[in-house]
Each structure stands twice: as C-alpha cells, then as structure tokens.
Amino acid sequence: MPSEQLAPTRPGSPMGQSIPRREDARLLTGHGHYTADVNRPGQLYAVMVRSPHAHAHIRSIRTDAARAVAGVAAIYTGTDVAGRIAPIPTAWIPPGSDLAITDHPALADTTVRYVGDGVAMVVAESLDSAREARALIDVDYEPLGAVTSVADAMREGAPRVHEGVSQNVALHWRAGSDPSAVDHAMKTAEVVVRQAIVQQRLVPNPMEPRAAVAEFDAAAEALTLWVTSQNPHIHRLLVAGVLGLAEHRVRVIAQDVGGGFGSKIACYPDEVLVAFAARDLGRPVKWVEERREHFVATTHGRDHVDEVELAGRRDGTFTALRVRTRANLGAYLSTAGPGVPTILFGLITNGPYDIPLAATEVYGLYTHTTPVDAYRGAGRPEATFLIERLVDLFAREIGMDPVAVRSKNLVTEDRFPYTNAFGITYDSGRYHASLDRALEHLDLGAFRSEQAAAARHGRLLGLGVSTYVEMCGLGPSEVAGAVGFQGGLWEHALVRVLPTGKVMVMTGISPHGQGEETTFAQVVADRLGCALDDIEVMHGDTQLVSMGWGTYGSRSTAVGGGALSVALDRVVDKARKIAAHVLEADVEDLAFREGRFAVHGVPDRSVAFTDVALKAHLAWSLPEGVEPGLEAEASYNPSNFTYPFGTHMAVVEVDPDTGDINVQRYLAVDDCGPRINPLIVEGQVRGGIVQGIGQALWEGGAYDAQGQLLTGSLMDYALPKARWLPPIETDFTETPAPHNPLGVKGVGETGTIAATPTIVNAVMDALAPMGIHHLDMPLTPERVWRAIQDARTTAPAATGGMRS
Amino acid sequence: MTLGTFRYERPSSLDEAIRQAVEAPGARWLAGGMSLLPLMKMELAAPPALVDLAGVEDLVGVRERDDVLWVGAMTRHAELALHPLVARHASLLAAAASQVGDPQVRNRGTIGGSLAHADPAADLPAAVLALDATIQVASPRGRRGIPAGGFFLGPLMTALEPDEVIVAVTVPQRGARRQAYRKRPHPASGYAVVGIAASLRWEGDRVASAAVAVTGVADHAFRAQRTEALLTGEVLTDALLVEASGVVTDGQEVWGDLYASAEYRRHLAGVTTRQVLEHLRADG
Numbered sequence A: 001m002p003s004e005q006l007a008p009t010r011p012g013s014p015m016g017q018s019i020p021r022r023e024d025a026r027l028l029t030g031h032g033h034y035t036a037d038v039n040r041p042g043q044l045y046a047v048m049v050r051s052p053h054a055h056a057h058i059r060s061i062r063t064d065a066a067r068a069v070a071g072v073a074a075i076y077t078g079t080d081v082a083g084r085i086a087p088i089p090t091a092w093i094p095p096g097s098d099l100a101i102t103d104h105p106a107l108a109d110t111t112v113r114y115v116g117d118g119v120a121m122v123v124a125e126s127l128d129s130a131r132e133a134r135a136l137i138d139v140d141y142e143p144l145g146a147v148t149s150v151a152d153a154m155r156e157g158a159p160r161v162h163e164g165v166s167q168n169v170a171l172h173w174r175a176g177s178d179p180s181a182v183d184h185a186m187k188t189a190e191v192v193v194r195q196a197i198v199q200q201r202l203v204p205n206p207m208e209p210r211a212a213v214a215e216f217d218a219a220a221e222a223l224t225l226w227v228t229s230q231n232p233h234i235h236r237l238l239v240a241g242v243l244g245l246a247e248h249r250v251r252v253i254a255q256d257v258g259g260g261f262g263s264k265i266a267c268y269p270d271e272v273l274v275a276f277a278a279r280d281l282g283r284p285v286k287w288v289e290e291r292r293e294h295f296v297a298t299t300h301g302r303d304h305v306d307e308v309e310l311a312g313r314r315d316g317t318f319t320a321l322r323v324r325t326r327a328n329l330g331a332y333l334s335t336a337g338p339g340v341p342t343i344l345f346g347l348i349t350n351g352p353y354d355i356p357l358a359a360t361e362v363y364g365l366y367t368h369t370t371p372v373d374a375y376r377g378a379g380r381p382e383a384t385f386l387i388e389r390l391v392d393l394f395a396r397e398i399g400m401d402p403v404a405v406r407s408k409n410l411v412t413e414d415r416f417p418y419t420n421a422f423g424i425t426y427d428s429g430r431y432h433a434s435l436d437r438a439l440e441h442l443d444l445g446a447f448r449s450e451q452a453a454a455a456r457h458g459r460l461l462g463l464g465v466s467t468y469v470e471m472c473g474l475g476p477s478e479v480a481g482a483v484g485f486q487g488g489l490w491e492h493a494l495v496r497v498l499p500t501g502k503v504m505v506m507t508g509i510s511p512h513g514q515g516e517e518t519t520f521a522q523v524v525a526d527r528l529g530c531a532l533d534d535i536e537v538m539h540g541d542t543q544l545v546s547m548g549w550g551t552y553g554s555r556s557t558a559v560g561g562g563a564l565s566v567a568l569d570r571v572v573d574k575a576r577k578i579a580a581h582v583l584e585a586d587v588e589d590l591a592f593r594e595g596r597f598a599v600h601g602v603p604d605r606s607v608a609f610t611d612v613a614l615k616a617h618l619a620w621s622l623p624e625g626v627e628p629g630l631e632a633e634a635s636y637n638p639s640n641f642t643y644p645f646g647t648h649m650a651v652v653e654v655d656p657d658t659g660d661i662n663v664q665r666y667l668a669v670d671d672c673g674p675r676i677n678p679l680i681v682e683g684q685v686r687g688g689i690v691q692g693i694g695q696a697l698w699e700g701g702a703y704d705a706q707g708q709l710l711t712g713s714l715m716d717y718a719l720p721k722a723r724w725l726p727p728i729e730t731d732f733t734e735t736p737a738p739h740n741p742l743g744v745k746g747v748g749e750t751g752t753i754a755a756t757p758t759i760v761n762a763v764m765d766a767l768a769p770m771g772i773h774h775l776d777m778p779l780t781p782e783r784v785w786r787a788i789q790d791a792r793t794t795a796p797a798a799t800g801g802m803r804s
Numbered sequence B: 001m002t003l004g005t006f007r008y009e010r011p012s013s014l015d016e017a018i019r020q021a022v023e024a025p026g027a028r029w030l031a032g033g034m035s036l037l038p039l040m041k042m043e044l045a046a047p048p049a050l051v052d053l054a055g056v057e058d059l060v061g062v063r064e065r066d067d068v069l070w071v072g073a074m075t076r077h078a079e080l081a082l083h084p085l086v087a088r089h090a091s092l093l094a095a096a097a098s099q100v101g102d103p104q105v106r107n108r109g110t111i112g113g114s115l116a117h118a119d120p121a122a123d124l125p126a127a128v129l130a131l132d133a134t135i136q137v138a139s140p141r142g143r144r145g146i147p148a149g150g151f152f153l154g155p156l157m158t159a160l161e162p163d164e165v166i167v168a169v170t171v172p173q174r175g176a177r178r179q180a181y182r183k184r185p186h187p188a189s190g191y192a193v194v195g196i197a198a199s200l201r202w203e204g205d206r207v208a209s210a211a212v213a214v215t216g217v218a219d220h221a222f223r224a225q226r227t228e229a230l231l232t233g234e235v236l237t238d239a240l241l242v243e244a245s246g247v248v249t250d251g252q253e254v255w256g257d258l259y260a261s262a263e264y265r266r267h268l269a270g271v272t273t274r275q276v277l278e279h280l281r282a283d284g
C-alpha cells in the first residue's frame, strides 16, 4: 500500500515533517539566481515594440530614425524574421475539435491582433539606447474593428481575427453522454435549474515577470537560453523547432523562477526572438519583461461564458448535467491554450457528484485579446465553479440545505475507482468524510441560527460551501496522446550517489516556488537514511537533467516524485547486492534500515550505505555482474491522474449599504493524500485559496470595445492583500492515490479551485433573502450594491420584511 | 522601466534651490519621488533637471508658531501620522497621512509632494481643505500663502507657478474641534475611491462650525459647502445627519471608473460622510 511506503522507514525520518524550505534562505536573502540576474559578457539588450491597437493593418514601419540612435545593433520587424523564424506552435490539438490552427508569427507581419502583439524588436548596447530607439520607430497602423468578448465573437458580422476562420471558432468540442439522452433527461426532470455564468478573465501576476537571455556559440552551433520556464525541456523542443536548431545543441536553463501559475508554460515569441537575435548578431541578448508589458504580453486565464443546466429530483438527487461553454482563447493559440477549456475542463464538470448523464460542449473562440492559457487550476476552477454554483441553485430551488444536497450526491466511498459520465476514472476518495470533517469545525445549525438572528437586524450573513474534486498529477502519457497533447506526461529522475555517500538528484520537474528541493530531499533522506544536507536536488537545466516535462497541473510530486521513488528503489537494490557481497550474506537476508544494511537477526553484521557507496565506486571487489558506481534513473509514466478533493467553507457578511463583503471565516479541509511536508502543503493551500478568493472578489481583466485592456497595471488590477482576509483554518484528511509510489495526489491548485465558488456561494447565501441568486464575478461592492438596489425596487415587500 | 537622462541638483538651502530651478528651465522639484519618478518611468514626464529638496533644511520639521501649526513641506507621511503636535492640532491630517499607500510610500512621500502633485484621489488634499490650511510657497519673487481652498484647480493642477516651491503648510489653531478622516481605498491602487475629512467645532450639542472636505470623487478635492451649511448651528439629529450626508457631492461633477461608477461613488460619498459624522457625534 502506498500509505505504508510513505510512512517513515526509520525513526527521525524527515518524511511527513514540516521542514522549512531549504530554498528559502537563498531566495529570501537575495541569493536566488533568476533569469534577470544572468549577465553575459558583451551582452545586448532587447526591447519589444508592441501593438497599441487590438486589430490593425500595418501599412508601414519606419525604423531609420531608430537605427540612427547610438548603440543600436539591430531592429527586426515581421518582414525581417519572416521565413527565418517558424510560426509559434500550439502544443495541444484536442481530437474531434476541428481546431483551426492559424499562423502565429513571432512578429506580426501585416496584421496585429491584440494590444501587446509584437511588431518589432530593438537590440542595442544598453537598455536606454534600446528604449530610446523604440520611441523613434514609426508604425503606420490602419485600425480595424475588434472583437474582445466571446459574447460577440460568433455574431454575424463580427470582425474576424483570422482570415478563413468563420465566426472566429477556433474549436468546437463535445464530451460526455449522448446529447439526446441528456436532452431527454432535462425535459422529463422534476427540477431543472439553469444559469448563465461568466467566469471573467484573469491576469496571472507572478512576482517575477518573464525574461530571457540567449547566447549562441557559432563555432559549435549551440544555443544556450536562460528563460523563465516551468518546463525547460518543452522549451528546448519548441525553441529548437521554431528556429531550426538541432535539439541536442540547445540548452535551456531555468534556474530560480519567481512563480508562474501557468503563465510560464507557454513558448512565447519573445524568447524565440531573443534566441534568434543572439544567433543573428553573434552576441548574447537579454530581455526582461516590464510589469505593464506583462499585463498584455503574458497569457491570461479563464474567460468563459457558460450556460449550464442541472436536472434532478425533488428529493435532491441529480440526474443530468449539461454545460455549454464559450471560451475565449485570445488572438492566437497558446501552447496549451486549446486544452484548457476542453480536456482540463470539460471532462470533470460533474465535480465530485455522481451524475448519471452529463455532457459538455465547448466553443473555443478567437478574439482580439491576449492569448489565454493555463492559469493555476487551468480548466478545473472553471468546471468546479459551474457545478458548485449549480448545486446551490438546485438546493435553493427545492428548498433543501446545500450541504444536504451535496451529501446526497457525492460519490460514495464504495464506488471507487469511480468512472464519471465523461469516462475518466477518479482514483480514490472519501468525500463524505471530508464534508463531515468540515462540519466538525463549523456547526451548521449554530450558523443558521446566527444568520437568522442577524437577519432580524438587517445584517446579511452567508455561508458558502464547496465540495470539490480535481484531476491533476498530469498524467498518463497514453491519455496525453489520446487527448491531443503533443507531448508525454511521464517524468524522469536520476539519483546519483557519490563515493562519499552524498546524493545528487536530477529531476525533470521544474519547481518555481513549490518547494520540491525540500520535499524531494525528504523522500531521498527517508529512503537512503542520509541527512538532508547530504542531498542536492537539481532541476531546470536541460544539460543536467536528461528529460522531463516540467511543473504544472499539480504533477511534480505525484509524477516526478514517482520517478524519484522508482529510481531510489533501484539504487537501494544495487546497494543491497553490493552490501550482500561485502557481508558475505544472501541479498534476501539483508534488511536496510536507518542507512545500514544488516543481516537479519545479526545486527552487528552490517555495513553503512555510505560505505557501500564508496565500495561501489572503488569497484575493487564487486559481485558478479554488478557495474561500478551507484546511480539509477527512472522514467515513470503514471497509470492515472490523481484526484485530490476536499470541502471548503466560508462565512461572509455583506453590508447592504455599500455592497462590501467581509470574509469572516474561511475553512479548508483538503485531501491530497499523504503529506510529505505539511508546512509546504499548508503554504500551497493557503496561497491557492487567496488566489481563488481573488477571482471571486477583486480580480478581473476587462477590455473596452476597442480592445484596450482597462486593467493593465497593478494600479487597476486588484490582487488580494493579506489584510483583507481572515486567518485561514485548515485541516486535512489523507486518502492515498492507490496508483503512484508515494500515494500523493498534488496540492498546487486545489485552493484556487475550491475557493472561488466557496466565496461566491457564501455571498449568494447572504443575498438569498433578497431574491438574488447569482451574480457574476468579481463581486465588487458596486456590483453587489446594485443587485441589492434592483432587488429592493423589484421586490419591495420581501426586502422590507428583511430589514424590519 | 528606466529613467531617461536628466540633470540632478541637490541644494542645501531654499535660496540655492530656487536659483538652481531658475537656471534649469523645465526643472522639477523632487521630494519623495513617489509620484514623480513613476511618471518619468512611464515616460509621462521627462524633466531635463530635478532639484532634490531632501537637503533643504528650511522645509523640514513640525512646529508650533504663534497661532499656527507649521508643517514643513518635506515632512514624510509617516512622520505626519505619528507627530504629537499634528495629533494635537490637526488629528485628521495624521489620520489621512496614516492611510496613504503602504509603509514604503509613507516613509518616502511628503506633504509638499502630495499637495503639489494634486492627484484627484489623494488623501492629503482633503485634509488640508478641511483644516483651512494655507500652503506657504516661495519663488524668485518672494513668498506668499495660498489658502487651501484656492489651491486645487483640477487633476494634477494647482495654483502653484512653475517656479514656486512649497515651503510649508500652516494650519490655524482655532480651539477644540473634533476631527476625522475616513477613506475607502481602491483595492488595486490604494488611493481614495472616496475620502471624507471633517472637522467640527461643537457648542454643547450644537455644531458651531463645520468643515467637510471630499476627495476621490471629482477632478479635485473640494469642500462640501451644502453639507457644511446644513450642519452649522444645528443639533446633529439623525435626520440632519442623513440629510447633510446626502448632499455631500451636490454641485460636483462626480466621476466614475471601472471600479466605481459616478452613481455609486456619489452614494459612497454619502455613506462615508454619514459614518464620519456619526463618529464625530459619538466621539465625545
């Protein structure tokens, strides 16, 4: 059983301990090594010229004045790079979706398609020169009509983003039960609730914006690219492909990366251009994104309009679900863009509920906006938001408590592995246990009395619940292929034991804030019986790590940890053979405990692992057939995704005078399987929750009709602030994933997935007495206040009663 | 985000500062740099020279002088928030300063810079208006005092001449008043969506005189004259409180943005005024 494997194999093992992150000292004292810290001798600086128009024809670009600026080395336009840089590819082609793949030139050729679209690159001796020259580039645009919302994209006569893509439909994808069966169930159901739901666009804002430094060795025809990446090997593959370089002569390095939240998965034009210029000019080139540039040039998240229906019986049982979604993909197909609103969303819209019939239909649409790609949770927050809102609407419709309705429909423990209507199989779960645990912390009956008492004084209290499940630990490579992901999703690890017994681990995952330098070391220390200080976990360099698919989709510990675990088994197996040889015992007679191999029942006939390591390297006397050295690698391809789950609850108060929302309590019960490092898990959960609340209450990327991003800086786009939130209460249940060696499920995204609907449900619960059942996010004070005003004018009797 | 090139002067006296500014046409005064430097980084301002006021002793300090509280232009928000003399004579100024931005901004930003910059959503303009303060300025032509009521002309526009430097803000000491500043910050920028500064002098349970200033709502901070007129000489009953709050933006062109429309801002200004007045009534 995996849970047994995770249990510490020796007393004092760091497994399951809240060890402070080993990477933090470096990162917090300014000793991290970020891409912007990389400086190469003779390096040039690049800045991008970006379109100020959402849609325009480029009549001409005049660069003479800019070229005359002292220190300018080169200016590239779309014409200059056409034919020399291949179009930037997408890496996800969902089968059966008729994906309309269009060219994404590294620099716009004749048409710009969003504010921020690259038009030219200036490369100069200094950043000042580059910026001065940029200001002198004269682009003559002929502005054209723009379409920014999915509501408008498919309309007759809407401006087209790409020639030949009718109605701007980039993809049309369906999954789930037979549509006619769903239709029939809807028509014959006792109860159907319907809701149109907008899931607004979000702008990921990691602390570190993007950056790239490229150096080209002409003699070796080799490129080194330092880049802010969540997946250096994917970057290697794509950058090599786009520039026509040999993959083995491209080295991609992503050392410390200051957060990504999905926005550093994609291969962007910028890093390709920087690499191109380094080769073209024969000098290193550096580019660092500015924060305001980041707002328009780095991928956005979410941006759905969903029409959803949930059918069921008056006793609370769900019978059918139908989801119809229009998802904004932006102006171009980003690397994982087409997969997010389809595969990562549409296959799990039923959430943790057993709904016999369920269907998802998605239109992915081109618009004149920044491309949309993965953002923390990627598709699963959207799915969870829909179903969790629907459950509440359903409960209200039949007059049952939302908690009771959830309890009635949650998949029961005896049904696992549970295959949903979309054909995916949830690995393990104890959903009722999670809900019960949450209710131990929050007394529902007591809250309802408090709520009623408050209402008598005109105070609006609300309780929100979300029981969620997510699909992560991406994933089985066969499934990746079957769903059109143009890559594998297995993971690689190498464990190298040096003659002194020190251990180097090279992993294909690419942590950028998740703390695997600590958790992976804990796994190694536990298994090999060595000290944490004797272990170095290395990642983020394609020259160092043979292969890997990176960090996203809460996959690092479930999949990368799986590879690590298998590699450790192999190291121990080999060491055991050598130890048996040393001890002149049978391999089967040896126990490995606390870093020593000992003959069963004869504890003083033993040898330390470190001695075995030395002997393995000296190779003076090795058993027959055993090679010198002590290292092993493993490639681990998981047999399933992992399905973490949990129950989140929030208590809010809404001020009817202002529409202000005050989050009074937030409670999270999560299950990500066994926790290697509870402190890190806690950090992931809290950070995720705050990000999820951010969507519910504050964040929203908004465009005007001309396609200008109205929320284009941190002065307009509100990220959550710590002082706005109450202390977050956390608790955990532990249900191992039965199919991976560590039993772990992944925890990077759960908070974000659960928190958004929890908060919105709480606010809607508070507003329910006024007859308000749904509002779109973010729930700004004005939006709430307006809804209350409208409710008071349309139903004066009800509100009068409320306030008396 | 890099700055362009410019000359940098660091005078050590007011006279020297004024002379240097004359010698470099187009020069800007640099105080905390919290507003000026972002403008320059965003290429919205490109002054050929900066005259840094940090070394000018004449602009530093908080003192009682005759019947006024004298606050040097280079007083940082963080100092204002904590200074005992400000707390005693102009507590709403301390309250407003303590709500500006974040600790870093409060440790750099100055009262002179804030007033000269005249952001329509800044906090201190409302404070100096409600205190009937005077902005003391100097230039090659000598010195003058500009009453706060005539200082703010529009967004980022004041009665300052380009060569004038704010030396200090003086606040008349006119006996005991109850004062408050209440702000609803924008969730992203932290600036005031609505900020209400009020100073009431009481005679028994009657309001003898009232000063109510509003920021964040119109193109510059203003005094709410109708509200003041309704309050003056009256007992602050619940009904009056509601009435006086309701007219706080009367006569103003209230502006709106993505976060708060004009209608909602007007409503919030009323609610916030009511809260401030309730507080001043209860507070004593």
Ligand SMILES: Cc1cc2nc3c(=O)[nH]c(=O)nc-3n(C[C@H](O)[C@H](O)[C@H](O)COP(=O)(O)OP(=O)(O)OC[C@H]3O[C@@H](n4cnc5c(N)ncnc54)[C@H](O)[C@@H]3O)c2cc1C
Pocket (backbone or CB within 6 Å): B028, B029, B030, B031, B032, B033, B034, B035, B036, B037, B053, B073, B074, B099, B100, B101, B102, B105, B108, B109, B110, B111, B112, B113, B114, B115, B116, B117, B119, B121, B122, B123, B124, B160, B164, B165, B166, B167, B189, B190, B191, B192
């Ligand atoms: C992140 C952030 C958040 C902020 N939040 C708020 C907020 O919530 N509320 C708020 O009110 N403000 C806020 N501010 C602005 C802050 O208060 C600034 O400090 C203030 O606006 C300018 O003061 P300063 O001393 O930095 O002036 P500077 O930036 O140095 O100068 C601003 C302008 O004033 C001129 N100037 C400066 N000193 C003088 C003088 N003595 N005489 C004549 N002209 C002068 C300069 O030439 C320039 O034009 C914020 C700023 C930042 C960066």
